[in-house]
Amino acid sequence: MKLELDVQAAETFLYPTNMAKRDYQFNIVQRALFDNVLVALPTGLGKTFIAAVVILNFFRWYPKGKIVFVAPTKPLVAQQQMACHGICGLPWDVACEMTGNTAKSRRGDEWEEKRIFYMTPQTLDNDLATGDVDPKDIVCLVVDEAHRATGNYAYCNIVSQMQAVNPYFRILALTATPGSTSERVQEVIDNLHISLIELRTEEALDIRQYIHKKREEPIVVSMTDDFRHLRDLYLDVMDENCNTLVTHVLLPRCDAATLHPFRVRSIYAERKSILAQKRWLGSTINETAKMADARHHLDTFSIKMFRARIQELLDSMKKQDSKKMKLAQVINLAASMPDEAHPKMIKCVDVILDHFSRETQDSSTRVMVFCSLREAVHEIVDLLNQQEGVKATPFIGQASDKRGRGLTQKEQQEIIQKFKQGTYNVIVATSIGEEGLDIGEVDLIVCYEAVKDSVRMLQRVGRTGRKREGRIVVLMTEGPESSVWQKSKDTYKGVQQTITAGHSVTLFDDVPRLVPQSIKPTAHFEELDQPEFEPAMISSKKAAGKSQSHGERSEEEEAGRGGGSVSTGCGAERRPATHRIEAHHYLQHRQSRRDYK
Numbered sequence: 238m239k240l241e242l243d244v245q246a247a248e249t250f251l252y253p254t255n256m257a258k259r260d261y262q263f264n265i266v267q268r269a270l271f272d273n274v275l276v277a278l279p280t281g282l283g284k285t286f287i288a289a290v291v292i293l294n295f296f297r298w299y300p301k302g303k304i305v306f307v308a309p310t311k312p313l314v315a316q317q318q319m320a321c322h323g324i325c326g327l328p329w330d331v332a333c334e335m336t337g338n339t340a341k342s343r344r345g346d347e348w349e350e351k352r353i354f355y356m357t358p359q360t361l362d363n364d365l366a367t368g369d370v371d372p373k374d375i376v377c378l379v380v381d382e383a384h385r386a387t388g389n390y391a392y393c394n395i396v397s398q399m400q401a402v403n404p405y406f407r408i409l410a411l412t413a414t415p416g417s418t419s420e421r422v423q424e425v426i427d428n429l430h431i432s433l434i435e436l437r438t439e440e441a442l443d444i445r446q447y448i449h450k451k452r453e454e455p456i457v458v459s460m461t462d463d464f465r466h467l468r469d470l471y472l473d474v475m476d477e478n479c480n481t482l483v484t485h486v487l488l489p490r491c492d493a494a495t496l497h498p499f500r501v502r503s504i505y506a507e508r509k510s511i512l513a514q515k516r517w518l519g520s521t522i523n524e525t526a527k528m529a530d531a532r533h534h535l536d537t538f539s540i541k542m543f544r545a546r547i548q549e550l551l552d553s554m555k556k557q558d559s560k561k562m563k564l565a566q567v568i569n570l571a572a573s574m575p576d577e578a579h580p581k582m583i584k585c586v587d588v589i590l591d592h593f594s595r596e597t598q599d600s601s602t603r604v605m606v607f608c609s610l611r612e613a614v615h616e617i618v619d620l621l622n623q624q625e626g627v628k629a630t631p632f633i634g635q636a637s638d639k640r641g642r643g644l645t646q647k648e649q650q651e652i653i654q655k656f657k658q659g660t661y662n663v664i665v666a667t668s669i670g671e672e673g674l675d676i677g678e679v680d681l682i683v684c685y686e687a688v689k690d691s692v693r694m695l696q697r698v699g700r701t702g703r704k705r706e707g708r709i710v711v712l713m714t715e716g717p718e719s720s721v722w723q724k725s726k727d728t729y730k731g732v733q734q735t736i737t738a739g740h741s742v743t744l745f746d747d748v749p750r751l752v753p754q755s756i757k758p759t760a761h762f763e764e765l766d767q768p769e770f771e772p773a774m775i776s777s778k779k780a781a782g783k784s785q786s787h788g789e790r791s792e793e794e795e796a797g798r799g800g801g802s803v804s805t806g807c808g809a810e811r812r813p814a815t816h817r818i819e820a821h822h823y824l825q826h827r828q829s830r831r832d833y834k
């Protein structure tokens with residue numbers, strides 16, 4: 238029987254005083270020992286500390302039990318391992334990092350030897366399927382960035398595989414943003430078998446004192462006359478297509494200024510019978526979708542990106558008709574304008590220069606710009622680097638695409654180090670910079686576009702205000718984009734409120750308490766010795782760089798979000814080491830055990 242409780246150890250739960258006691262952390266830890274808890278805490282409030290304390294106690298209580306911490310990417314896995322073991326004296330020699338980099342042949346042995354595992358979900362999912370990991374060994378599963386537990390993401394399969402064999406394990410799920418709708422939150426709850434939610438908004442009384450102010454400034458950027466002229470000329474051409482779609486009853490109405498490419502493509506599903514009669518309309522639909530996409534790039538990103546899309550459209554048009562000629566006029570006009578003439582580019586540079594001019598005394602100030610598309614990232618970097626005092630760099634994923642190659646993990650790691658050291662003072666990132674990575678202190682975030690998804694919006698915002706006050710500027714072009722930010726914020730608030738009020742989500746009530754009711758662990762506060770970090774003790778480092786098992790997809794691929802990831806090369810700040818503690822240190826007073834099924 239693997240799940241053997243050390244009855245004496247379970248009389249108490251250890252609560253380290255290595256960090257100041259915060260009531261919200263203490264309360265959450267207490268609950269997470271007995272329930273499957275989804276912790277939804279704003280960024281920077283110490284979710285990792287909560288996880289480390291829970292791990293520490295399951296480690297003490299179940300001397301043969303294993304604990305697994307899963308995080309979506311290899312760099313996050315490495316970062317969280319360093320952070321957990323740097324907080325509350327967890328011994329290194331029982332810990333093991335297992336990702337796609339760990340030789341498959343070693344993973345079974347590591348599983349037998351070690352107690353605490355830091356894994357990517359794909360690796361755990363695979364090893365559960367192959368039997369290298371026995372779910373009956375696991376007493377506690379910590380799930381980082383738990384909002385990902387939807388659809389067919391590996392987190393979902395892990396929990397269902399584990400539960401099929403052994404329902405007696407605890408789940409601690411961590412996120413800053415549980416989901417953008419109540420339905421998504423419910424999906425996460427269902428997939429992770431959650432029995433309790435610990436959610437705090439930024440306004441919650443018990444966390445308010447630990448939150449640094451974040452000043453949010455949505456800026457609706459006005460169009461310049463030149464820009465408006467270009468746009469109007471283009472909308473005239475688009476109107477011809479819109480009229481065709483309306484005339485043939487493919488769309489009830491069609492405004493070229495706001496038309497979304499997705500709306501155009503949905504015609505195929507909605508108007509099958511008309512299209513069966515008039516097949517030639519297919520090319521108008523495709524062309525209009527491309528036009529709407531180009532207009533979106535013009536409104537949201539850059540003139541250069543707009544030109545590239547119009548050029549692609551022109552290249553695909555066989556007929557030399559008046560429409561093609563008008564589009565050629567549009568592209569000529571766009572080419573006559575400097576790339577940096579896009580109102581957002583102008584504003585972005587202004588905001589950043591203004592920030593540096595105000596912070597002249599503070600050479601440590603750093604800025605992060607978020608922009609969903611790589612092409613725009615490169616343009617913004619080039620433009621910023623023409624400005625005095627700005628040292629900007631792109632920060633993108635590893636995947637290469639037709640427009641260029643990505644950054645390797647090593648390059649990403651170097652960028653973060655150089656950003657922290659000040660070689661760069663601006664990072665311009667795609668979505669890979671959004672989630673969980675320790676990028677350093679950022680004083681100003683510029684969102685080059687407003688994202689609809691409130692989870693992503695919150696992750697972006699969370700990159701500032703971690704140790705001191707921060708400012709977030711969201712740039713939106715006047716017109717349709719200008720309402721996106723507010724909508725995204727309202728959605729997020731609405732979801733938080735309904736969850737807090739207990740409406741709209743249903744929790745599991747069949748989650749067994751692992752520690753018998755007769756045992757009521759009381760808190761024991763103690764400053765724990767912090768073992769010195771010895772890289773050689775992390776097993777996967779010994780076997781690093783080895784094979785990825787056949788058929789296993791890379792973590793970056795699986796992680797989605799631009800297919801990239803970053804290694805920080807360093808974890809949380811660690812207290813100076815005193816002396817090493819071995820695993821048995823926690824177990825030495827063990828007298829009696831009993832099985833608990």
Ligand SMILES: Nc1ncnc2c1ncn2[C@@H]1O[C@H](COP(=O)(O)OP(=O)(O)OP(=O)(O)O)[C@@H](O)[C@H]1O
Nearest residue numbers: 256257259279280281282283284285286413673809
């Ligand atoms: N009780 C505490 N007292 C002081 N500092 C703390 C405490 N708990 C955590 N911290 C510090 O707060 C910082 C943020 O912690 P952590 O990275 O765990 O936050 P997080 O909630 O996981 O954020 P994110 O959602 O961005 O990953 C770290 O530097 C950590 O050491």
